Amino acid sequence: xxxxxxxxxxxxxxxxxxxxxxxxxxxxxxxxxxxxxxxxxxxxxxxxxxxxxxxxxxxxxxxxxxxxxxxxxxxxxxxxxxxxxxxxxxxxxxxxxxxxxxxxxxxxxxxxxxxxxxxxxxxxxxxxxxxxxxxxxxxxxxxxxxxxxxxxxxxxxxxxxxxxxxxxxxxxxxxxxxxxxxxxxxxxxxxxxxxxxxxxxxxxxxxxxxxxxxxxxxxxxxxxxxxxxxxxxxxxxxxxxxxxxxxxxxxxxxxxxxxxxxxxxxxxxxxxxxxxxxxxxxxxxxxxxxxxxxxxxxxxxxxxxxxxxxxx
Numbered sequence: 001x002x003x004x005x006x007x008x009x010x011x012x013x014x015x016x017x018x019x020x021x022x023x024x025x026x027x028x029x030x031x032x033x034x035x036x037x038x039x040x041x042x043x044x045x046x047x048x049x050x051x052x053x054x055x056x057x058x059x060x061x062x063x064x065x066x067x068x069x070x071x072x073x074x075x076x077x078x079x080x081x082x083x084x085x086x087x088x089x090x091x092x093x094x095x096x097x098x099x100x101x102x103x104x105x106x107x108x109x110x111x112x113x114x115x116x117x118x119x120x121x122x123x124x125x126x127x128x129x130x131x132x133x134x135x136x137x138x139x140x141x142x143x144x145x146x147x148x149x150x151x152x153x154x155x156x157x158x159x160x161x162x163x164x165x166x167x168x169x170x171x172x173x174x175x176x177x178x179x180x181x182x183x184x185x186x187x188x189x190x191x192x193x194x195x196x197x198x199x200x201x202x203x204x205x206x207x208x209x210x211x212x213x214x215x216x217x218x219x220x221x222x223x224x225x226x227x228x229x230x231x232x233x234x235x236x237x238x239x240x241x242x243x244x245x246x247x248x249x250x251x252x253x254x255x256x257x258x259x260x261x262x263x264x265x266x267x268x269x270x271x272x273x274x275x276x277x278x279x280x281x282x283x284x285x286x287x288x289x290x291x292x293x294x295x296x297x298x299x300x301x302x303x304x305x306x307x308x309x310x311x312x
Contacts, residue, residue: 002023002024003021003024003086003087003140003141004024004026004083004084004086004087004114005021005024005026005027005085005086005087005088005089005140006025006026006027006028006044006080006083006085006088006089006116007025007029007032007088008028008044008045008089008090009029009032009089009090009091009121010029010031010032010033010034010272011121011272011273011274012089012090012091012119012121012132012136012274013028013029013032013034013038014034014272014275014276015132015133015136015149015274015275016089016136016140017038018133018149018274018275019133019136019137019140019142019145019146019149020142020145021142022035022038024140025041026041026084027042027043027044027079027080027083027085028042028043029043029044029073030043030045030046030047031045034268042079042083043076043079044075044076044079044080044083045074045075045076046073046074046076047073047074048061048073048074051231054180054240054243055178055179055180055229055240055243056180059178059180059181077110077111077112078111080108080111081111081112084113084114085114085116086114086116086117087116087117087118087139088104088108088116088117088118088119089119089120089121090120090121091120091121092120092121092122104118104120105118117139119135119136121135121136121273124187124188124206124207124208125187125188125191125206126157126188126191126192126277128273129188129273129274129277130150130154132273133146133149133150133153133274133275134146134147137149149275156278157195157278157281160195160196160278160281160282161194161195163292163293164196164197164285164289164293165197167197167289170197170198170199171198171199171223171288172198172201172222172223172224173193173199173200173222173223173224173225173226173284173288174201174217174220174225174226174255175190175193175200175202175203175226175228176225176226176228176229177189177203177209177228177229177230177270178209178229178230179227179229179237179240179241179243179244180240180243180244181211181213182212182213182214182217183209183210183211183212184203184209184212184216185202185203185228185270186203186204186205186206186207186208186209187205187206187207187209187273188205188273188277189203189209189228190203191205192277192280192281192284195285196281196282196284196285196289197285197288197289197293198284198288201220201222202220202222214247217253218249221253221254222254222255223254223255223258224255224260224261224262224288225253225255225256225260225261225262226261226264226302227244227264227305228264228265228266228269228270228271230266230267230271231266232265232266232267233265233266233267233268234264234265234302234303236267237263237264238263241263241305259304259305261304261305262287262303262304262305263302263304263305264283264301264302265300265301265302268301269283269301279295279297279301280301283295283297283301283302286302287302
C-alpha cells in the first residue's frame, strides 16, 4: 500500500518528490515550499519566532526560546492526527532548522492515533545527505530509486569537481550563514566550496556552523564573500545587508574592496541538505569561476552585491 507521508523538513520534502513519491505526501511543514506543487498540502507546524524580524532580533528570539527549553517550532497535533500519516519525516540535526525529533515523538505518542513510523534525518556532511536519500527511499519501499538518485547526485558533483580541478587559481572564500551576529557556514558547505574550485577559510566540513566575530573575518580576509543566511532569500538578504555594511570593519575586507561580495538564496539552496545541494555547488562555481562555469543560476540563485551595498 502507498504510504501517507508527512514531511516536517523542507529537504526531506524535496527528497520525497525527487524519488517520485509526491503523490504520497499528505502534509508538510510551514517551511516546505518546493516543488511549488506541494503548496496545497496541509501545514502541520508553525514557528514561535517571528521570521520577519531583523537578523539580530531573530537571533535573540531563538536564543530566548531555547533558553526556556521550549522548541522553536510547534507541531499542529490536530492536523497531524486528522491526516492519519503512516510515515513522518523530521530531523535531529539542528534545533533551529526544523521541528525536532523529540517534539514529533511526543506528538505522535500523545495525539496521533494512526501510530506512524518516524524517520529522523541528521546530515552533517555530503555523505550523510546521500545516506538520508537512501533511508527515505528504503522507508518508502523504493530502495532502488534511492540508489539511483544518490548516484546521480554524486555523479553530477564529481563531474563538477573534475571541471574545476584544472583551474589553477582557487580563491579563498568565506560563506556567511548569518549576518548579525556573524556565523560561518559549516556542515556540507565547505565540501561544496572545494568541489566548486574554492578554498574555504571559515567553518569546517562535517561540523555545525560556528559563531564568529569581526576579528575572525578580518583575520581570514577572504578573496570572496558569499552571504547565504539560513531561511533568507536574495531579497531578504538585500534588506538586511546594512547590518554588515554599516560596520567599520566591513570596508577593510579585501572582498569588499575588490567588489567580490555575493548574495545567494540560502533558503532554497545551501541550507537544505537535499537534491539541490548540487545546484548550490554550481552557484559557487559560477561565483568563483564565472568565465569558465555557466549554469544559469545568476539572478535566481545568486547576485553580485551592488556597489552601493558594498560601501554604504
